[in-house]
Amino acid sequence: MPIHRRPSWHIPDREATPEHLYISRRSLMAAGGAALAATPLASPAAAGTDVTALSALRSRRTRSLKEALTPLAAVASYNNFYEFGLDKGDPARNAHTLRPSPWTLAIGGMVARPLTLDVDRLIARLPLEERVYRLRCVEGWSMVIPWIGVPLSAVLSEAQPLGSARFVRFTTLADRAQMPGLASPVLDWPYREGLRIDEAMHPLTLLAVGLYGRVLPNQNGAPVRVVVPWKYGFKSAKSIVRIDLVGNQPLTSWVQAAPREYGFYSNVNPNVPHPRWSQARERRIGEIRRRDTQMFNGYGEEVAALYRGMDLTRFF
Template identity: 50%
Template structure:
């Protein structure tokens, strides 16, 4: 099978990051709306009036609990977050998601919950959101391509949803599947991977309190180009594990094969834990380029979350299970 290689990232593609005088003032005040207004209309946020979006906006009117899991690092600007990312359903260019995400249809949106669960079925997203306790979490995001961001997500722990639907004794892995719509999503007309995009976590990873289902960022509903209306965020793993625009969550007993693992297992393993000591076959993972900063910084083991998640892998050779 031919390998797909990520395109080379020229330094000229790095968008300068806006300076923030006060991160908390920015998050709680109106500046996020001002930053959103600088983008092309309709690209940042989904159209108004969606049932799931109304549920979310009603909850965002109040003050959300906020948890800083990035060590008080400076936030990446909303303009960088929404204009520089990988979302291959729209194309392989970093700005393809921003340019083409308006074609993603997010209303209506349903989430299928299947497999080793006591309660299975296809649920309207708004019905799922009504049951959740939303919070803001500031996480580091580390891409396998050796660039990184710090993003204030809005959402709820994945474990909450799994507990609401009840796990059976055969629950070993959780498989996620993204939207498939090649008529609207131009990237799916190319054989980048075998579509639709699939990712998975071991059940203890999925149940870890840091695993997060995000439905917004910077206090607003999730932009289309960042995975609207709902995406996974697993901050101790490389970014490709945090699948976007999720339509299906299936709990299974047998270990699944994920999309990038299937495409190129030598370069993109199942676990994909951030590890500065294990090189990618084509580049070092010891340092990273923080979008909006000059130079490079040291990469942290498990992206800085080792105290929280290292115990999940205490009996594993992380050079073998990469």
């Protein structure tokens, strides 16, 4: 007899995405028609940062949260994406130059079947899920975001990782023509991030292609990014072009820039302060008073076992 074990966060189909959260398909098409009539040559680049102009994505909500969503206007206007500038408002202002389509995502390294994926086709064929996750930035602010994507493990498995692969390295786009912020030497470009393979294959780790019912705005890492909700936000690399399975812990951009301040693990941990500021509390965007930060950003029940026996002060 087959046994279906449901994860703790499972909810049935009938509780899928509440319609009112999204622009309905009908009004979107009407708006699209109107836009088409008004500006027959509307540039796709302009649509990349304007959230009202992004195409809708169908998905099934598989994970909710009893916390208020951060408004889309805030999610799409307050970003750390240094490739488009250091100010939080810079990505929304500057990322219109990013061309998220066509986009190729390569999966290689220690795999039996290297893949070169067309991201538009990938989005069309994947069984997209909507998951509401907390996002906690290392700077001490947080949001609650309804992401759309698939477990990263589903896509990695297609490439058949070898048994010798122990880590995953993400390489993101670094194109000076599209990203004005690359002129700044604040980090070593391209931006690289990484996970241990068990973290990458964990069911919470999402390969995201959208948020709030539509494709990702450019400033949020279009067209494809990773979301690791129990780690500080910078671990969730944006606009990924390559995923490599590797044998040794990869050197990530932030570890390279300041190894004492930004560790490879960077799990959300209120008990381990950043060398320059406390991580005990955070400000949820839209609130004025700060709230307590939760261990593993509130995902401890699902991920704490990954770090059993590890000194989290040392492996911060």
